[in-house]
Amino acid sequence: MRVDSLQLIRAVAALGVVIFHAHAYFITIKLFPDEPISNFFNMGFAGVELFFVLSGFIMVFIHWKDMGRRDKFLIFFLKRITRIIPLYWFFLVFLMAIYFSIPQLSPENLQNIVYVLKSFFLIPSDEGFILEVAWTLTYEFVFYAFFSFLIIHKLWGVAFFLGWQLAVFINIFLGFSELLVFSAYNLLFFFGGLSALSYRYVSCFVSVVFLLAGGIGFSVVGYLGVEGYWEGITDYRTLAYGIFAALLMLGIVRLEDLGKLHIHTIFKVLGDASFSIYLSHGLSLSVASFIFSYLGLLAVLPKGVIFLLLVSSGVIGGLFLYYIVERRLMHWSKHFIASRYP
Numbered sequence: 525m526r527v528d529s530l531q532l533i534r535a536v537a538a539l540g541v542v543i544f545h546a547h548a549y550f551i552t553i554k555l556f557p558d559e560p561i562s563n564f565f566n567m568g569f570a571g572v573e574l575f576f577v578l579s580g581f582i583m584v585f586i587h588w589k590d591m592g593r594r595d596k597f598l599i600f601f602l603k604r605i606t607r608i609i610p611l612y613w614f615f616l617v618f619l620m621a622i623y624f625s626i627p628q629l630s631p632e633n634l635q636n637i638v639y640v641l642k643s644f645f646l647i648p649s650d651e652g653f654i655l656e657v658a659w660t661l662t663y664e665f666v667f668y669a670f671f672s673f674l675i676i677h678k679l680w681g682v683a684f685f686l687g688w689q690l691a692v693f694i695n696i697f698l699g700f701s702e703l704l705v706f707s708a709y710n711l712l713f714f715f716g717g718l719s720a721l722s723y724r725y726v727s728c729f730v731s732v733v734f735l736l737a738g739g740i741g742f743s744v745v746g747y748l749g750v751e752g753y754w755e756g757i758t759d760y761r762t763l764a765y766g767i768f769a770a771l772l773m774l775g776i777v778r779l780e781d782l783g784k785l786h787i788h789t790i791f792k793v794l795g796d797a798s799f800s801i802y803l804s805h806g807l808s809l810s811v812a813s814f815i816f817s818y819l820g821l822l823a824v825l826p827k828g829v830i831f832l833l834l835v836s837s838g839v840i841g842g843l844f845l846y847y848i849v850e851r852r853l854m855h856w857s858k859h860f861i862a863s864r865y866p
Contacts, residue, residue, distance in 0.1 A: 527585070528787035529780040531795025533578050533773060538798035540571030541657075542805045542838035550813050551831055555822055561831055567746035570765060572660055573712055574742075575802075577769040579664060580716025581777075583671055588720075592678030599865050600675055604668045606857035608661060608799075611850050615803050616643065616655050622807075623654075648704050657802060666705055667713045689714045696759040708759040715766035719774040724781070731778040738772025794839070800850045801842025808841030809834055 547565035552558065590596040620640075623630030633639045633651060641647075643654040646662045653659060670688050674681035688710070695706040726734065745764045748754060754761040779785040794801070812834055816822055822830065 527777060527780065528792055528795075529776045529785060530578065530582065530773075532787050532791040533574060533776070533795075534798040535791045535794035537571040537574040537578065538794065538801040538805075538842070539835075539839065540568035540574070541802060542568070542809075542835055542842075544568030544571065545806060546809055546831060546834040546838060550809050550834055551827065555813055555817070555830065556827055559827065561827060563750040564747075565831075566750045567743070570742065570746045570749070573709075573762065573765040574769055575660065576663065576667075576709060576712035577716040577719070577766055577773060579667065580713035580718075581720040581770075581773055582716075583667070583713070584717040584720035587671075587675065591674045591681065594676055597672060597675050599861060600672060601668070602861050602865075603857075604665075606861065607854075608664065610853045610857065611799065611845075612655075612658065612661065612803065613644065614849055614853070615845065616658075619655060619807060655803065655806075657806060662704060663707070663709050667710065671713075696763060708762040711763060712766040712769070715770035716773065719770040719777075723774045723778045726774065726778055728779070728782050728784060731775045731782070731784075733775070734771040735775030735779065738768045738770070738775060741768035742772060793843075797843050797846035797850070800846035801839055804842050804845045805838035808838045811841075812837035 543565050544567070547561060547568070552560045587596075587600060590600060620634070623634055631654065634654065639649070639651055640654065642649045642651075643658065646653070646658060646665060648659075648662050670685050673684045688705075692706050692708065692710045695701055696708050696711075700706075723731075742765060745761060745768060749761055776785065780787070816825075816830060816833070825833075
């Protein structure tokens with residue numbers, strides 16, 4: 525079952541990340557040093573939190589009936605891996621080809637085979653990844669690993685999953701570990717899953733209240749973030765993001781479920797292409813900023829226009845990757861799984 529409101533959220537999350545990088549790095553640092561347009565645009569970073577909550581919602585929404593069915597375990601992981609890895613590897617190889625063709629653009633440690641292998645297999649490292657935004661994918665696979673226990677055994681899986689989430693929650697306040705598996709980001713998946721379990725039980729009025737409260741609360745948390753109020757307590761910010769994002773998601777999905785909300789086609793398209801946009805926007809922004817500089821447009825066009833063109837390039841590049849590559853890879857992966865697990 526396709527839920528168009530989730531595609532809207534995907535689109536907003538992806539667009540937010542593009543806006544954040546276009547403004548925080550390319551406008552403020554690279555093209556117009558120390559001349560930000562508005563710190564408001566830096567709130568786009570919260571698109572990452574929105575993605576994580578959305579992922580939790582989708583996993584519960586899609587696989588609720590698979591919980592406790594061991595025979596679904598392998599197909600669950602195959603679907604998760606083929607949804608992410610083929611496109612990620614394709615774009616990573618493409619990016620590395622550019623780096624080797626233009627050495628001055630490549631990271632210093634690209635010659636380090638360990639660094640390259642960690643990037644390919646999403647193994648956390650202090651050096652990060654070749655494709656910088658890939659750090660979020662490590663959290664996705666940690667979540668999939670714990671979620672898979674729910675599919676293997678429903679009762680023990682629930683106990684194990686909730687125990688993990690409780691440890692993450694305690695770690696926010698006690699700080700007993702800096703391991704990725706205990707990061708506050710992992711709570712966002714739980715909030716999304718809780719939203720998926722709850723949305724069918726609320727009325728239309730309550731859905732509107734949740735949607736408004738979630739949207740306003742999420743925005744306020746973001747505003748406080750760009751104003752520096754969360755300095756030193758970013759885990760609390762993540763917790764707040766998760767709560768409000770879950771309310772927002774619950775409200776908007778329920779309203780669509782009740783037939784009170786219809787999503788415009790453009791958001792459906794952007795939602796479909798959100799993963800491609802997320803992976804490729806850094807390269808698209810880099811190419812666009814180079815072209816603008818080379819053509820001397822920075823001295824001719826207003827800064828705001830340059831910013832809009834940058835964001836547009838990030839989205840267009842992602843749409844191109846989606847239609848040319850991702851859709852074909854998705855078709856292949858579905859055929860691959862269906863042929864082996866009819």
